[in-house]
Amino acid sequence: MGKVISLLNHKGGVGKTTSAINIGAGLVELGKRVLLIDLDPQANLTLALGVPRPPVTIYEAMRGESGLQPVTAKENLDVVASTLDLSGAEMELINEAGREFVLQELFDPFLEEYDFIIIDCPPSLGLLTLNALTSSDFVMIPLQTEFLAMQGLAKIKQVIQKVKFRLNKKLQIGGVIATMYDSRKVLNRDVVETITKYFGNLVFETKIRDTVALAEAPAQRKDIFAYSPSSSGAKDYLNLSKELLQRMEQFDQMMAEKKQ
Template sequence: MTKIIAILNHKGGVGKTTTTINLAAALQQKKKRVLAIDMDGQANLTESFGLSIEEEKTVYGAMKGEYPLPLVKAENGISIVPACLDLSAAESELINEPGRELILKGLIARLLDTQKFDYILIDCPPSLGLLTLNALTAADYLIIPVQAQFLAMRGMAKITNVIEIVRERLNPNLNIGGIVITQFDKRKTLNKNVSEIINDSFCDKVFKTVIRDNVALAEAPIKGKNIFEYNKNSNGAKDYMSLAQEVLKLK
């Protein structure tokens, strides 16, 4: 049974793409078949896998109904549905399409008729627009990366509100898989305080794994590599492998 996980926070710079890439890589190391879908018009996930943002076929054309979801296999064996800079235009271009929130769900269903994956990870844009709604409507679980920073909590109420609306109107099967605290430095009192607030507020919805602030995580995408290819002994690699072990336990 394929598990579809959307990785979302409408605040930028919290580690969504980093989490998508490295969680995908960790799950693959656990012998799982993994597909990563780039739904962000900035196409950072696509570039981080070492692909061009000018791929001939992307999720943009698939969303417009021009062809099925195009799969590109990275050198490490992970399959990717690439994005392009034009994807940002999809929000306005699809606004009058009937069932516009269900387009991605339909594309994934057709893909799974012919391909087998254990996990599909969707890297969402930093907004709560139509592309994100498509991801939430297709997903079984939501992972929310949250920076250990003071302003991190401010957006959480809005995200939980949107999740409730999506559950009610579009996807009753959507669950919060977990909140993962990123860019954590235990030497900083602020980081520890924010971490405590998040744990107190969301209790069992917070992953035990914390992603530590680690320079290797920032360097790896520049080389078109995941953290395991770049530095398998780094704290980043250890943390994402630990996160993957928790994700494997999601029912």
């Protein structure tokens, strides 16, 4: 059964969409079948992969007009597109019974079809993000290695803990991703040291270096592996994807041992 992973940070510009796209593409490079969900009304993931707006987006699906209708971005990498209309979904769903579980119900038919479903959450902690967390097995937190990016980490952790307690007992923090990292900068190294003290071994060893190729790839409507496979960005996201798979295997093994 496929694992559902949300990428969450309520601060914008931290590399969340870039990470969602390239972790997904990295897992495909490692032989996995991946579905990307663009849950952000800004639709940056949809635009970055050059996905034309299909008749059914995540907005129509969450309104109950249709099931999910993935669009193929490349072999083994499918996308459920977003649209600006999604910005109205929170108001439209506010009086719905079970409004926190809409996304979970939409995923059910696809869990056997994909190895991973990766959700690019909006930069907020509203109903859309709540739906993502309620339907996820893991949440990963991309964090720009700058001082201001650390502000609000306690709030993110608090929200995750509340969702785990009240709505989704299986939810785990899958890891923290240090993005836009430059080892030459003392500030970047200090931030990584600080978040490691706060999150411990949840911080991925692989750091995503600050590289121009990662900024250029969306302009060409490509993931980093299609755009510049020899770049440091491609190497970092491939290593991160390998590290993620290793963590998933360790988690599965740990859960299997608990059941014995």
